[in-house]
Every structure is written in C-alpha cells, then in structure tokens.
Amino acid sequence: MAHFIDRRLNSKGKSTVNRQRFIRRYKQQIKKAVSDSISERSVTDIDSGESVSIPTRDISEPIFHTGKGGKREMVHPGNDQFSEGDKIQRPPGGGGGGGSGSGDASNSGEGADDFIFQISKDEYLDLLFEDLELPNLKKNQLNRVIQYKTHRAGYQTDGMPSNLDIVRSLKGSVARRIALTASKKKRVKELEARIEELKNDKHEHHLEIIELEKEIAELKRKIARVPFIDTFDLRFRNYEKRPQPTSKAVMFCLMDVSGSMDQETKDMAKRFYILLYLFLTRTYKDVEVVYIRHHTQAKEVDEQEFFYSQETGGTIVSSALKLMDEIVTDRYPSHEWNIYAAQASDGDNWADDSPLCTEILQKRLLNMVRYYAYIEITERQHQSLWREYKKVSEANSNFAMKHIRKVEDIYPVFRELFKKNVTSQEVS
Incomplete structure (x- = not known):
C-alpha cells in the first residue's frame, strides 16, 4: 500500500475559511468591539486595523452531554482523604479570575479571559460603515459618481480559501480521475475476462493466469495512486466589482x-x-x-x-x-x-x-x-x-x-x- 506525504507549504491564507466563518458567526460582538474602539483611537489612526476583544462567554460552542439521573458508581484512584458519604467542601474563593479587567488577583466571583481577535483595515472599515448610505441620493447625472457593487464572475483556478466552490472542485476531481484511470480500468476488465476464459479452458494455463493477475494488481496500484483531489481540481468563485453609476x-x-x-x-x-x-x-x-x-x-x-x-x-x-x-x-x-x-x-x-x-x-x-x-x-x-x-x-x-x-x-x-x-x- 503506497503512502503519500504532502510536504507542500501551507499558504498564508490557510485559515481564511475559518476566519470568515468566525466573523459571520460573531459579527454582532465584533461590530460592538469595533464601535467601542473608535473612542480609544487617535484622530490620525482611525483607518487602520484593530485588535478587538470578545468575552469568551460569547464564543462558547453548544455541547450535548448526558443529563444527571440514575445510579452511577465511579472510582477515583488516589483518594486518601474522603470516605463514602463525605461531603466535599466548595473550594474557597469561587471561580478563577481573569478577564479584561484589572490584573489584580480576585478572591470572589467568576471570570474568564477575553478572546483577542485581530482584524485587517478592510475588515475594520467594512464593519464600521456597514448599512450606511447618503440619504435621499437622487439619480440626476449618471456620469460622475460611481458606486461599486460586487458580482459573481465565473470561476478561477486560484483564490482565497473562503471562495472555494466545493461542488465544482469535486466535479473537477471526478473528471480528472476518470480521465487518468479510464484506460487502466478498461484494461483490468479485459484481463479479468481473459482469466475467466483461461479458467474455463480444459487446458492448464496456470502460469499465464499468474502473470495476468500480477498485471491486474499493478494496474490497480496505479489506479489507487491517483489522488482523490489535487490542487489542479480546485475551483474558486470569482468576484468582480462593477461600477454602478449613481449621481453627482x-x-x-x-x-x-x-x-x-x-x-x-x-x-x-x-x-x-x-x-x-x-x-x-x-x-x-x-x-x-x-x-x-x-x-x-x-x-x-x-x-x-x-x-x-x-x-x-x-x-x-x-x-x-x-x-x-x-x-x-x-x-x-x-x-x-x-x-x-x-x-x-x-x-x-x-x-x-x-x-x-x-x-x-x-x-x-x-x-x-x-x-x-x-x-x-x-x-x-x-x-x-x-x-x-x-x-x-x-x-x-x-x-x-x-x-x-x-x-x-x-x-x-x-x-x-x-x-x-x-x-x-x-x-x-
């Protein structure tokens, strides 16, 4: 069985898909952090990126677990302090400290560290000006002010991971594997049919059958070596900005x-x-x-x-x-x-x-x-x-x-x- 190790270096944007998914999922929290950051910036530094802080309680994932109930017996090795029926005292001071507040230790209450997330200049400005427009803009002269809108423009072989079209890429993968393995699969069927003929023949063809089986095994190994998906198969959705004439x-x-x-x-x-x-x-x-x-x-x-x-x-x-x-x-x-x-x-x-x-x-x-x-x-x-x-x-x-x-x-x-x-x- 052949093993292939992909030693190609990961691109700089390898986490772009997860990044965009994260921004979409926690957009409200990020927008609030962005709006809060405005008041802390200098006048000359308002158009750069930003490190936004999101409380970890806002990014927790839902989980399924077994509810309490029934009779359970558990063994905790190393217990030399308690016997069956003892009540365990609550740890003094409650939960741990942390969070975005003071760095001093706390002896009460619960806390959680904030999640720090870096957004780029473009992401920062997109969130800052989302859903804003000039009121009452009238189309009176269609030759001066141009507002750009993003439109789909087919597919391309290179692009950001967030624009990857999985269905289109898988179709390309299927087409490539068919093209690379069709002749070999056809040859395998021919050899298998030939082996069946030799086995039905009354004469001995033991050595010939062995050679045919070796050839079939080699062909199947070559078919298995064709990767399921390759960078050649990847298709990315292409977007372009088209000018939309508005007004002066x-x-x-x-x-x-x-x-x-x-x-x-x-x-x-x-x-x-x-x-x-x-x-x-x-x-x-x-x-x-x-x-x-x-x-x-x-x-x-x-x-x-x-x-x-x-x-x-x-x-x-x-x-x-x-x-x-x-x-x-x-x-x-x-x-x-x-x-x-x-x-x-x-x-x-x-x-x-x-x-x-x-x-x-x-x-x-x-x-x-x-x-x-x-x-x-x-x-x-x-x-x-x-x-x-x-x-x-x-x-x-x-x-x-x-x-x-x-x-x-x-x-x-x-x-x-x-x-x-x-x-x-x-x-x-």
Missing part, C-alpha cells in the same frame, strides 16, 4: 473653530469628519468634499488646513452658511448635484446671529440640499444655536441634529445620521 454629489463640511471650541471639542469634531470622509471615499467614488472653517469669518480651505490649522477667533456661524450658499450658486447647481452638508459646532453663537442662521437655512440652503446634519459638541446645556435649529428640524424632514457629549457618542451619532433606510424607495 458634493459634501460640505462646516466646522466651528472659534475660541469657545477648546482643543478637546475640536478633536471630537475632527473625529466625526474623518469618519465621514472615510465613509464617503470607501462607499462612493468621485464625491466632492468642500471644507469650510469659520469663526467670525468663514473660509474655504483644503483638507490639510481644515484638520490641522490653529486659527481661531470669535463666533459668527452665519458666515459659514453664507459662504456655502455662494459656493453652491457658483459651482454646484442643485438640479445637477446632490448636495449634502455636515456642520459641527459647540452651539455657542452671537445672540443676534442665530436667527439669521435659521433664516438662511429655511429660505436658501434647505431648498437646495438633500440632507443637512448639525452636530452640537458640548457637555453643557443646549446653546442658542441648538434652540434655533430645533425649529428648523421640526419644519424640514431633510434636516437632522444630534448632540455629542463625549468621545464615545461620536460613532453612534454618526450611524444614526447616515443609517440606511431599507424601507425607503429611491427618489426619482
């Missing part, structure tokens, strides 16, 4: 950089805008982004200046809204573009200016934009701008406003603002 879209990012916005508040605003930028660039292609910073005066800036400039001053929010109105009129006609806006501020504004902001929004901007999101970042009570914007929100369905008090609120608020509405129909 522009996102206006308006950030308050006045003196009332301390560094912590500005960092939270930057985190929100970085999330927004990553979401747009990962989900859509060719979405234009316009950055506007404002204090007493508003200015259109590039990405570098928007995130890293140290300029500051007083607060007149209407300056940013006026500048946005001018830019839309000059460069982004509303009948050709899907216009979006996200405004971040601590809500502190010049008292006489907040009503002017409401007037600009209701009379000008909200008639042109698909969706306007206002985010107030403050631990204090709502400021004058929030109270004015509350009236706008009640009167306009395309205006949304949310409150962020601490870093942990950023991602949940972001998801609420851009969650996919599965029941809504596409705007025609």
Whole structure:
C-alpha cells in the first residue's frame, strides 16, 4: 500500500475559511468591539486595523452531554482523604479570575479571559460603515459618481480559501480521475475476462493466469495512486466589482473653530469628519468634499488646513452658511448635484446671529440640499444655536441634529445620521 506525504507549504491564507466563518458567526460582538474602539483611537489612526476583544462567554460552542439521573458508581484512584458519604467542601474563593479587567488577583466571583481577535483595515472599515448610505441620493447625472457593487464572475483556478466552490472542485476531481484511470480500468476488465476464459479452458494455463493477475494488481496500484483531489481540481468563485453609476454629489463640511471650541471639542469634531470622509471615499467614488472653517469669518480651505490649522477667533456661524450658499450658486447647481452638508459646532453663537442662521437655512440652503446634519459638541446645556435649529428640524424632514457629549457618542451619532433606510424607495 503506497503512502503519500504532502510536504507542500501551507499558504498564508490557510485559515481564511475559518476566519470568515468566525466573523459571520460573531459579527454582532465584533461590530460592538469595533464601535467601542473608535473612542480609544487617535484622530490620525482611525483607518487602520484593530485588535478587538470578545468575552469568551460569547464564543462558547453548544455541547450535548448526558443529563444527571440514575445510579452511577465511579472510582477515583488516589483518594486518601474522603470516605463514602463525605461531603466535599466548595473550594474557597469561587471561580478563577481573569478577564479584561484589572490584573489584580480576585478572591470572589467568576471570570474568564477575553478572546483577542485581530482584524485587517478592510475588515475594520467594512464593519464600521456597514448599512450606511447618503440619504435621499437622487439619480440626476449618471456620469460622475460611481458606486461599486460586487458580482459573481465565473470561476478561477486560484483564490482565497473562503471562495472555494466545493461542488465544482469535486466535479473537477471526478473528471480528472476518470480521465487518468479510464484506460487502466478498461484494461483490468479485459484481463479479468481473459482469466475467466483461461479458467474455463480444459487446458492448464496456470502460469499465464499468474502473470495476468500480477498485471491486474499493478494496474490497480496505479489506479489507487491517483489522488482523490489535487490542487489542479480546485475551483474558486470569482468576484468582480462593477461600477454602478449613481449621481453627482458634493459634501460640505462646516466646522466651528472659534475660541469657545477648546482643543478637546475640536478633536471630537475632527473625529466625526474623518469618519465621514472615510465613509464617503470607501462607499462612493468621485464625491466632492468642500471644507469650510469659520469663526467670525468663514473660509474655504483644503483638507490639510481644515484638520490641522490653529486659527481661531470669535463666533459668527452665519458666515459659514453664507459662504456655502455662494459656493453652491457658483459651482454646484442643485438640479445637477446632490448636495449634502455636515456642520459641527459647540452651539455657542452671537445672540443676534442665530436667527439669521435659521433664516438662511429655511429660505436658501434647505431648498437646495438633500440632507443637512448639525452636530452640537458640548457637555453643557443646549446653546442658542441648538434652540434655533430645533425649529428648523421640526419644519424640514431633510434636516437632522444630534448632540455629542463625549468621545464615545461620536460613532453612534454618526450611524444614526447616515443609517440606511431599507424601507425607503429611491427618489426619482
């Protein structure tokens, strides 16, 4: 009997199948860990991979075991402390310690070590932006913004283990074995038929029969040496991304950089805008982004200046809204573009200016934009701008406003603002 030892080196992605199965099975736990990790990242490190921690109690497998009942007798060798009928005391201190909490020893309660799982940048961003979309996106110009969707594109001989098509591969294995062994099996049948003829013949053909049996044995050994499946048989499902033309879209990012916005508040605003930028660039292609910073005066800036400039001053929010109105009129006609806006501020504004902001929004901007999101970042009570914007929100369905008090609120608020509405129909 021949034995074959496969000494081929395992590929780097040998555990990809189990990895993808694990992510699918524990997706909710991983998504929660990913959302929790947002608040612990720096502003510049939000688009890399992540080590997520999952409690072991959440990844335990169901098991079947015999229930208690009946009469059982067990022998435990080495018992020199107890006799039949003795009661065994519970171990002091309860279960073991561990877990993701403090490393100090514990003398009570139960614990379990966390399971640490490393996910890649792509997996991290996929989980981060799953089920999100730009609200009210209208197909008005089918030549600019392209959204990619994944489609099946036949089979290929190489690919990731998670894309392996088992049925197709087994069909290839059967075809190969038939091709390699058909002639040998046919020859075996011919030799077996010849042996039957010789055995039925009255003359002695003992030596010839032995030779034929040797040849049959050799042919069967060759047939057995043909492996059941080989890398040549493997077929992987092939996927390709096809562009899906959608619309021309522009996102206006308006950030308050006045003196009332301390560094912590500005960092939270930057985190929100970085999330927004990553979401747009990962989900859509060719979405234009316009950055506007404002204090007493508003200015259109590039990405570098928007995130890293140290300029500051007083607060007149209407300056940013006026500048946005001018830019839309000059460069982004509303009948050709899907216009979006996200405004971040601590809500502190010049008292006489907040009503002017409401007037600009209701009379000008909200008639042109698909969706306007206002985010107030403050631990204090709502400021004058929030109270004015509350009236706008009640009167306009395309205006949304949310409150962020601490870093942990950023991602949940972001998801609420851009969650996919599965029941809504596409705007025609």
